[in-house]
Amino acid sequence: MTSFSSLAIDHCRQALEAALNAAEQQFVQVDRQALTIHRKRGGESEASQVVTDLDIAIEKSIYQALQPVSDELSLAWLGEESSDSLEDESHHSRLTASAFWCVDPLDGTLSFIEDGQGYSVAIALVAQDGTPLLGGVLHPPSGQRWLSWRLSAPTPAVTVKETLTFFTDTGFFKQPAFAPFMQQLTGFARQLGYSNVQMVSDRGAVMNAVGVLQSSHAFYLKLPKANRGGGALWDFAASAGLFAATGKPCSDAFGRPLPLNSAESLYLNRTGVVFASDPALHSALLEFIAPWLSV
Structure with missing residues (x-):
């Protein structure tokens, strides 16, 4: 670096x-x-x-x-x-x-x-x-x-696992993976001890990530896709800086660091992104979305 x-x-x-x-x-x-x-x-x-x-x-x-x-x-x-x-x-x-x-x-x-x-x-x-x-x-x-x-790493606190919040973009609604993803998300959440899933979709990419940053039980992800889009470097770079400062995990959909200076493309459609409120949820999400990583 x-x-x-x-x-x-x-x-x-x-x-x-x-x-x-x-x-x-x-x-x-x-x-x-x-x-x-x-x-x-x-x-x-x-x-x-x-x-x-x-x-x-x-x-x-x-x-x-x-x-x-x-x-x-x-x-x-x-x-x-x-x-x-x-x-x-x-x-x-x-x-x-x-x-x-x-x-x-x-x-x-x-x-x-x-x-x-x-x-x-x-x-x-x-x-x-x-x-x-x-x-x-x-x-x-x-x-x-x-x-x-x-910012600094938050002090660990015991919080009640009731609602898991999923931040997403409205563009995800049009993807073929949306329906099966949502059908399986409730079961995934229950396996982790949550009783409810709440979806938030009225924000831009940056405020989606900030929403996760401020929550103890939330995630924001974008699955990889073939077509151009999926957010660009400017959609995630500042958020990645905030997450690095707090120690909260963010990565691409394969668990690798976000490619914030790739020569191949300004867009992250082929890598996807995952922001999570804690490492355990992040790891569980990577395993959960693995079947959709076909790009």
Whole structure:
């Protein structure tokens, strides 16, 4: 993993907070009624294809806030709304720089458009080897922030196993695996000692992971699939940084570290993702989903 001095990391932390401040200001200034909704290249779901003027404005403000430290430390940049301009993902500067900023300016754009609460801003600093060095998430509706360097491993506590919460994206509803997965999930939960299963599907990828982070009995997963989509680096990098800081497990669907700087693709459709509230649940989930890992 790339080694940064404590001073360099401190500069990056300060820049990341400044970038979240700049992003938050964009929400203060926005006129929802005047926003234009565009379509972009993405996955199969509507949520992955919609983009607004606000997405673009936030990304620009984040880029400007991070540019001084990026120039100072020769950091690369990967932003969701500027990624469509990449002609060759396999030759991106993130692959050769010591680290890069990975930015989702408005994760859960569809939730924002529909006046929901499941959207956020996510910024990560990722090392060349794919290790998340820093992660920061802003939830504009509440003003709450999660910063990896201000988090720590939770104190183990005995909690009642009653409801297992499954965070998912609405795109999963259209996959062939959805029906059999849900049919078997209740039995899986009961084997682990839970009496109920609750599904939450009104959030973007980042707030799904944050939901797991804040819970003692929850998981968020995306099964591998052949078609492009399944979330991109910017959907999971900041969350991976938060999970690393707390010691909670996240991996691809095969139990490997998330490929957060792969030269093959910006998307994780062939690997899937699994975020879990504790190691035992994570291990059980990997075994449970094994029959669906045919991609």
